[in-house]
Amino acid sequence: MFSVLFITCMEHCSQVKNTISHKSICVLTACTFIPFFIMFLYTFIAMDIRHKDDFIETMTRFNDNSARNAIERPIQEMQLLLHSLLGQLTSKDIEGYISPSHTELNSIIPSIVNSTTFFEAVILSDKEGNYTIYPENHAEKFNVKERPWYPVSARKDEIRFSVPYKAIDKTSKYNNGMAVTASMNIFNDHSEFVGNIAFDLDLHNLSALIKNNHPPYHARFKVVSYDGNLLMYSNTKELFKRAIPQAWIERAKESEGHFFDVATKSYVFYRVYDNPEWIAFSIVNEANFKKHGSAEKYFFFLTSLACLIFYLVLLFIIKLYFKQAITALYLNINGLSIDEKGDSIKTVSESLRENSKKLEIAIHDAETDGLTNLFTRKKFDADFYDLVSAKNSFYFAIIDVDNFKTVNDTFGHNTGDVVLTYLSKVGSDIFSNIYRFGGEELVVIYPENNYEKFYTLLDIWRKTLEQKQWREEGLNVTFSCGVSAWHEGSTTDEILKKADIRLYQAKNSGKNCIVGLE
Ligand SMILES: Nc1nc2c(ncn2[C@@H]2O[C@H](COP(=O)(O)OP(=O)(O)OP(=O)(O)O)[C@@H](O)[C@H]2O)c(=O)[nH]1
CATH class of the missing domain: 3.30.450.20 (PAS domain)
Known part of the structure; x- marks a missing residue:
């Protein structure tokens, strides 16, 4: 310093x-x-x-x-x-x-x-x-x-x-x-x-x-x-x-x-x-x-x-x-x-x-995921904690690629990596605070106080991926998403858990969809 x-x-x-x-x-x-x-x-x-x-x-x-x-x-x-x-x-x-x-x-x-x-x-x-x-x-x-x-x-x-x-x-x-x-x-x-x-x-x-x-x-x-x-x-x-x-x-x-x-x-x-x-x-x-x-x-x-x-x-x-x-x-x-x-x-x-x-390079490396170029899980943990502690309201979403194991198994890991990279690139163009949460799971923090807009942007992202024409024949990629929001007194675990439950609901209701706030 x-x-x-x-x-x-x-x-x-x-x-x-x-x-x-x-x-x-x-x-x-x-x-x-x-x-x-x-x-x-x-x-x-x-x-x-x-x-x-x-x-x-x-x-x-x-x-x-x-x-x-x-x-x-x-x-x-x-x-x-x-x-x-x-x-x-x-x-x-x-x-x-x-x-x-x-x-x-x-x-x-x-x-x-x-x-x-x-x-x-x-x-x-x-x-x-x-x-x-x-x-x-x-x-x-x-x-x-x-x-x-x-x-x-x-x-x-x-x-x-x-x-x-x-x-x-x-x-x-x-x-x-x-x-x-x-x-x-x-x-x-x-x-x-x-x-x-x-x-x-x-x-x-x-x-x-x-x-x-x-x-x-x-x-x-x-x-x-x-x-x-x-x-x-x-x-x-x-x-x-x-x-x-x-x-x-x-x-x-x-x-x-x-x-x-x-x-x-x-x-x-x-x-x-x-x-x-x-x-x-x-x-x-x-x-x-x-x-x-x-x-x-x-x-x-x-x-x-x-x-x-x-x-x-x-x-x-x-x-x-x-x-x-x-x-x-x-x-x-x-x-x-x-x-x-x-x-x-x-x-x-x-x-x-x-x-x-x-x-600067070391800090960048520590905060950025090498494959997706998104922020790392470590940075997410720190930012997420700071945001909740500061009591700033925000919306939160977990994105999970549907049937990714099948993608890997069918088209190979390289193609799986290309899919992940593309998904991340589109997400980064739409959102600023986007992190690789782990494997094929990404998370987004949306600090603006406008849920409709957030939902719309997530849906644009989803549709972009859904409509993407891949070089590989028969390859179609979609993701499911669960959304939660910060409320007075919410903890990081509560926010994460709510989003995870809704992601689970999205998966169970046929995938390629977003389960938002009730
Ligand atoms: N190519 C590639 N694959 C990964 C990477 N990280 C995780 N995976 C794979 O992602 C797959 C995740 O599969 P599952 O958790 O079983 O889920 P799924 O097949 O996506 O099924 P649903 O989540 O239910 O739609 C695993 O096969 C992991 O090996 C990565 O960086 N690159």
Whole structure:
């Protein structure tokens, strides 16, 4: 039974081998890939978002710290310095410094300029506009109150930063002779204006503060004035050039923030100050940003690819092992070893098919009578019992060839066999369930619930035999028949007995007739 099922299964499998089987494997493989792809995609997107978040956080922090170092800290130091200086300054001191007479200031101011990195020159002026420059230069005389850095209105203790302007001193080391000046008005104890002190900022030195750091993402840190002039940058040759597009300055609306500039393909981080009117920019090329995360992504791709290959190899091994396991199982059941028969499914399938055919023939032989080609008595017993047990209604008939002994004796056994074969052939054409009960006796089971039809068919059969013209001269063959029916509670013996009694009646009433139900 197992073999039949198995062979059916194997045949089916081999027939649709290239369609359903491969299709199923593809679908199964694809289905198992779906979670893998979802995970891959999710991780990849999450990685991308995290990379961007990290980038923005890092760059915002970098820009803040750089701005603090380059702008806020020097300004704080300047404020401390000026407050400590101006706290002790009187109008007399200023007048003394400006006049040829020597005062303490003549040594303090040079030491401030020379000891700090912020200042290039100092101009101290009194309230009338008289002034002295340190270090001395040969620039033309000018009116301090008309200089762009001179604060028109300024509160006490407030340092004002000028916009970049053209320096008078042509020896200034700044490019294009430009300068930025921080100035502070000086008031006496009675809060009366007594003069002004102005420092030309040494932006080269201030730029050095940001020169030696290693910016993340190869960022470029720049400090520019509101009008776009570059004030601090690691490459000091660029100072006072317009290094920032005007659009960036217009986009820097918040006190700090970031944006992506499509035109230059750059990420721009900014921090805006109002005194001085400067903006600190950190600029990162998109390529540098992408390059930074690419190693991580590359590693992720490699790992995923390795997993994928491992998974495919595993699938292949499972498939191979599954085939071998089924083959081994079958061969084992059939008492064979893989070595004897080879391990291909095809060999197993062919062997099973042969066995199945043999089995079918054996079953057919066991159920079919060799002479009449009708079902055997053994099959009748089984079918009859099943039918009665299942309580399905049916009609039943026993047929017995009349005077068959005489036929045999007169015409020989061969002719007797021909008679039996013919009788069976005609019966088989009329009925499906017809059996050789024994010798020259046949039985018919009629499962339809139509007695008249059954009787008519039996009679057709009888008349066919009666009217048959035999080759043998003087040979006439007829049969007698007894009929019975299944009733609720009938046993096989009762049904058989009733039919047998009626057959006996048929024989006794002259043969060649059917005795049916009363
Ligand atoms: N040729 C041949 N004869 C068979 C076969 N099976 C049984 N017979 C013979 O059938 C005959 C049956 O004869 P009987 O049982 O005496 O009955 P009958 O001569 O048919 O007489 P009634 O049944 O009363 O009509 C026997 O001679 C058996 O040898 C068979 O397969 N082939």
